[in-house]
Amino acid sequence: MKAEFMVNDVKYVVEVEPNERLSDVLRRKLGFVSVKEGCGVGDCGLCIVLLDGKPVNSCLMLAYQASGHRITTVEGMGDGTRLHPLQQAFIDVGAVQCGFCIPAALLVLKHLHDTKPDADREEVRHALRSVLCRCGSYIRFEEAFKQVSRR
Amino acid sequence: MSMQGYLGIPRIEVMIPSSVEEALNLLQTHPDAEILAAGTHIITQLTLGAKRTRKYIDINNLHHLRKISHHKGVATVGSLVTHQELASTLINHVPAFTTFLQKYSSPAVANRATVGGSIMLRSAGEDLIPILLTLDAELSFATPEGVKNVPLTAFLAGGFGGRGLLQTISFKLNGSCFFDKLWMGVSRIPLISVAVSSEGDNGVRVAVSHKDGSTPGRVATVEKFLSTHVLSEEVVEKASRLMMDSINPESDVLASSWYRRRVAGVLLKRLLQNLRR
Numbered sequence: 001m002k003a004e005f006m007v008n009d010v011k012y013v014v015e016v017e018p019n020e021r022l023s024d025v026l027r028r029k030l031g032f033v034s035v036k037e038g039c040g041v042g043d044c045g046l047c048i049v050l051l052d053g054k055p056v057n058s059c060l061m062l063a064y065q066a067s068g069h070r071i072t073t074v075e076g077m078g079d080g081t082r083l084h085p086l087q088q089a090f091i092d093v094g095a096v097q098c099g100f101c102i103p104a105a106l107l108v109l110k111h112l113h114d115t116k117p118d119a120d121r122e123e124v125r126h127a128l129r130s131v132l133c134r135c136g137s138y139i140r141f142e143e144a145f146k147q148v149s150r151r
Numbered sequence: 152m153s154m155q156g157y158l159g160i161p162r163i164e165v166m167i168p169s170s171v172e173e174a175l176n177l178l179q180t181h182p183d184a185e186i187l188a189a190g191t192h193i194i195t196q197l198t199l200g201a202k203r204t205r206k207y208i209d210i211n212n213l214h215h216l217r218k219i220s221h222h223k224g225v226a227t228v229g230s231l232v233t234h235q236e237l238a239s240t241l242i243n244h245v246p247a248f249t250t251f252l253q254k255y256s257s258p259a260v261a262n263r264a265t266v267g268g269s270i271m272l273r274s275a276g277e278d279l280i281p282i283l284l285t286l287d288a289e290l291s292f293a294t295p296e297g298v299k300n301v302p303l304t305a306f307l308a309g310g311f312g313g314r315g316l317l318q319t320i321s322f323k324l325n326g327s328c329f330f331d332k333l334w335m336g337v338s339r340i341p342l343i344s345v346a347v348s349s350e351g352d353n354g355v356r357v358a359v360s361h362k363d364g365s366t367p368g369r370v371a372t373v374e375k376f377l378s379t380h381v382l383s384e385e386v387v388e389k390a391s392r393l394m395m396d397s398i399n400p401e402s403d404v405l406a407s408s409w410y411r412r413r414v415a416g417v418l419l420k421r422l423l424q425n426l427r428r
Binding site for chain 1: 159160161162163164165189190191194195197198199209211235253255256257258259260262263
């Protein structure tokens, strides 16, 4: 079957099998390697992408179900020459340890920043609940969000 | 199942109807097929190898099932409405939805998981069910014989006789409906959850995620006790103890039955104290 969707403002028409998940197609067929598979059952959130601007687990969605939707991965966060302010803040505060959850953490915080730029600490923590960071870098994710909010 | 370290799901066949009639026809002609909504549960089960069904009827093109409306104190919610859409739309009418969202294990899942999917699971892991039980929810199924309306309590007790498509869920909007749960971090399964809803002079509705084993249900003994007593501090204490004695939750790897009983009593006490304020 055919799936037709936008990824980072580029249109893709892909032949997919009904059992291919969105995470399979984004990472393995289209090369968006920021989309990670951690647990594969929706607990860790490492496969999170933005679907029409909202965070969703791409391992819990079949690829054909994304037809007609707009997907954002971390590859689409910057403008091609400059990083997104959140990406820069992650570097500035040293938020990255192993790096495996960073794309997902950036995307959930981008959604929060887009919808509620003045979110308080509890709201930031609530948003980050979707992402399991094994290194425990949550405090620095919060700090990065705070830096961008202050600007 | 696994290739080069990736998980994957087995081959499946998917049919995508564009009308309710077509969906009902597919249900009749493919008795081995199941309804697929967002798939947050089914895809997980397929990935884990825990599900044998290989044929699915994907209802995501039935866009009219994504509507929420309310009129004269009753909400009608389409089965494809997501948890996030439901709670954020009706949060000002039902305070329980505030806690439902605050304690949601993964906000990203709330953006996909559907109300209809939660109900059809009939499981203690679905936080919505105790809330909807206290709001006297009624389910409306499309069947080849016409529309069938089934109270949620009856559906949980005996399922739905025959094959049909859950279209809408209707329930009362109640500004005195509260919810709380105990859960463990990223685990999507609550240890136990409790909802209460005040009906004024008609008493208090009480529902729990693990009434019998892992089946959610209303707690009639506690409701009966509360209907004959004014909600004093002493009555709250007694109701809390009665709750512990009136449910029979399962023991599993997350918690023992004894612990779940104790927690249900404590949560009920907190919720009833909310009602007293």
